[in-house]
Amino acid sequence: EVFDPHQPWDPSPQFRELYPWNMDGEALIWPKSGYASRYSTADLENIRSLYKAQVTQFDSMLGTFLDSLRDQGLLDNTALLFCSDHGYYLGEHGFLGKPSLRQTSEPTMFYEELAHLPLLFRHPEGLAAGKTISGLCQPPDLSATVLELLEIPLVAWVQGNSLAPWLRGHGTGRSVAVAGSYPTRPGRLASLAVW
Numbered sequence: 001e002v003f004d005p006h007q008p009w010d011p012s013p014q015f016r017e018l019y020p021w022n023m024d025g026e027a028l029i030w031p032k033s034g035y036a037s038r039y040s041t042a043d044l045e046n047i048r049s050l051y052k053a054q055v056t057q058f059d060s061m062l063g064t065f066l067d068s069l070r071d072q073g074l075l076d077n078t079a080l081l082f083c084s085d086h087g088y089y090l091g092e093h094g095f096l097g098k099p100s101l102r103q104t105s106e107p108t109m110f111y112e113e114l115a116h117l118p119l120l121f122r123h124p125e126g127l128a129a130g131k132t133i134s135g136l137c138q139p140p141d142l143s144a145t146v147l148e149l150l151e152i153p154l155v156a157w158v159q160g161n162s163l164a165p166w167l168r169g170h171g172t173g174r175s176v177a178v179a180g181s182y183p184t185r186p187g188r189l190a191s192l193a194v195w
Helices: 041-071 140-149
Strands: 080-083 095-097 119-122 178-181 191-194
Touching (some): 080 140
């Protein structure tokens, strides 16, 4: 688990230089979540560039990690799972960040940018290698998947459904997925989405 690409977005110069910079805007390495309208167009352009640079820096670090596994001969017996817990608005739909009722007058909307998350598997046996698999899954499914791939019996408290059947070319996945955010006031859910 890594914290990047969370803020502050202060990537090394070699990554920052890869993306355009608007000299009329500021270098906002920790912009506030909420309405994007609080920032100028130039500021939003620079926020997007800093975010992209931070993600590119993380990609480079991940590549270094994978190279290290390969160099040590560990990649041939290591399964990798790469995912994120949420996306981030960068001005889309008028929002910035993952806003809550504390930062806006309305509940957070779960558009694609916030809710459609990367989930990548790399299995040493090549399960589903190079394939894109459609379907719904949720974070609890990850622990069930890891246990099954490691051939460890599921325990009673595991709530997820293993994605291993999908990776093996059969399985239908979930028909419903639910997302929400924590209450901002007792008894009041900030937002809820159902797919």
